Amino acid sequence: MKNAGATVEEKIDSASNGWQGPTGRRTDEWSECLTQIAATGDRAAFTRFFRHFAPLIKAFALSGSSLSAAHADELVQEVMLKAWQKASAFNPEKAAASTWVYTIARNCRTDMFRRLQKFDTPLAADDFMPDQEPSEPFAMLQSRRSRDTIHELMGTLPPDQAQILAKVYMEGKSHAEAAAELDLPLGTVKSRVRLAIQKLQIQIDR
Amino acid sequence: MAKFHPSVDLLTEYVAGILPLAQSACISAHLNYCPQCQQQSARLQDLGAVLFESLTPVPVGDALLNTVLARLDEEPPLSYRRAQDPAVGRLPALLQRLMKGDFSELSWNKITSSLSISYLKTGDTAYEFALYHIKAGGRIPEHTHRGSEMTLVLQGGFSDAAGSYHEGDFLFREASDTHAPTALQSEDCICLAVLDAPLRFTGWKYRWMNPFLQLRAG
Numbered sequence: 001m002k003n004a005g006a007t008v009e010e011k012i013d014s015a016s017n018g019w020q021g022p023t024g025r026r027t028d029e030w031s032e033c034l035t036q037i038a039a040t041g042d043r044a045a046f047t048r049f050f051r052h053f054a055p056l057i058k059a060f061a062l063s064g065s066s067l068s069a070a071h072a073d074e075l076v077q078e079v080m081l082k083a084w085q086k087a088s089a090f091n092p093e094k095a096a097a098s099t100w101v102y103t104i105a106r107n108c109r110t111d112m113f114r115r116l117q118k119f120d121t122p123l124a125a126d127d128f129m130p131d132q133e134p135s136e137p138f139a140m141l142q143s144r145r146s147r148d149t150i151h152e153l154m155g156t157l158p159p160d161q162a163q164i165l166a167k168v169y170m171e172g173k174s175h176a177e178a179a180a181e182l183d184l185p186l187g188t189v190k191s192r193v194r195l196a197i198q199k200l201q202i203q204i205d206r
Numbered sequence: 207m208a209k210f211h212p213s214v215d216l217l218t219e220y221v222a223g224i225l226p227l228a229q230s231a232c233i234s235a236h237l238n239y240c241p242q243c244q245q246q247s248a249r250l251q252d253l254g255a256v257l258f259e260s261l262t263p264v265p266v267g268d269a270l271l272n273t274v275l276a277r278l279d280e281e282p283p284l285s286y287r288r289a290q291d292p293a294v295g296r297l298p299a300l301l302q303r304l305m306k307g308d309f310s311e312l313s314w315n316k317i318t319s320s321l322s323i324s325y326l327k328t329g330d331t332a333y334e335f336a337l338y339h340i341k342a343g344g345r346i347p348e349h350t351h352r353g354s355e356m357t358l359v360l361q362g363g364f365s366d367a368a369g370s371y372h373e374g375d376f377l378f379r380e381a382s383d384t385h386a387p388t389a390l391q392s393e394d395c396i397c398l399a400v401l402d403a404p405l406r407f408t409g410w411k412y413r414w415m416n417p418f419l420q421l422r423a424g
Contacts, residue, residue, distance in 0.1 A: 050271050055263030062264060073270055080274050085282035099255035110223040121227060121329025122303065128234040130244055131299050147252040154256055169222045169254045170261060190215055197214060202249045206211045206242040
């Protein structure tokens with residue numbers, strides 16, 4: 001595996017557009033990087049990965065200003081260490097690296113909130129993940145399309161809807177908290193979330 | 207397959223990680239019965255990832271990078287595959303973890319001749335997280351709530367004026383809905399119920415019990 005690093009760089013160059021091949025295997029830069037980390041324990045690759053994601057995780061930790069700078073750094077450390085340790089569980093056919101990192105960051109932040117509030121619970125945020133995740137190729141294809149569609153449509157959202165989504169997802173505010181903060185009726189907040197979800201074509205028939 | 211699902215509002219709060227722990231556990235348990243809600247959650251999670259990627263990065267110093275690099279050789283925490291205990295069949299692993307055994311090993315508080323309740327400890331001090339065992343054909347006396355109630359059918363089924371519910375079905379009722387659920391005739395029904403205020407019986411026969419129905423959160 002001695003020239004593995006160079007090989008990955010080449011692959012990234014040839015596949016900078018994201019998708020490749022009928023299997024739909026992810027070939028975006030960060031998924032390749034994560035696969036490389038898992039395969040060879042490549043610290044240079046990890047360093048690149050860290051430089052890209054650590055500032056996003058820190059931003060996530062500080063949104064809503066509910067965590068101190070020290071706790072935000074602790075969260076960055078925890079998430080990046082987990083990414084290193086769990087890299088071999090990353091499946092590029094199921095998710096993009098960014099979705100994978102976001103999920104770890106969200107779970108770690110939830111656990112940190114609970115620790116800080118001195119919750120005495122036998123459960124960690126990872127325990128809330130479903131026992132089996134959908135693995136059929138159809139579901140995975142749907143998921144990939146969904147993410148790309150969301151990405152494309154995000155720019156078309158009216159600012160008031162985008163603002164609420166950021167409050168809920170990034171700042172971790174419940175609909176009721178967002179309503180109180182923006183001085184809006186709860187019903188307005190809920191309908192903005194619903195409208196945004198419709199516009200982004202996220203809702204499925206259940 | 208489940209026919210009654212959490213609303214998109216609830217799933218959004220669940221995916222964003224902001225639902226109270228006990229409610230979150232109930233939704234997570236429903237997802238184990240419901241591929242559609244799993245898929246809906248996956249999409250809501252994609253939305254989270256897109257928002258995450260579009261955050262304005264906050265600079266992180268090299269000191270932190272070096273701290274993490276120095277810790278890479280640490281032994282990772284033990285990970286294990288979550289096993290399904292055959293004794294409790296297809297119950298979600300999360301519930302098995304809280305129950306620490308099967309239904310017969312729990313301690314059940316008898317409330318009426320057909321209703322027993324077992325309280326599970328989640329650590330969430332605002333919500334009661336309990337299993338309701340209703341005997342086949344048995345009825346929970348008509349009651350109302352001052353808070354909200356999430357219900358997930360784990361075994362058997364029950365019906366009320368609004369419909370009939372089976373394994374995996376999820377119901378969310380806001381404060382002050384009055385109902386009198388009756389278990390299906392064919393078998394005993396076991397439900398998970400998550401409440402933030404105690405039940406209030408409304409019929410004259412059971413109203414005397416209300417002062418004894420304290421919320422057992424924790």
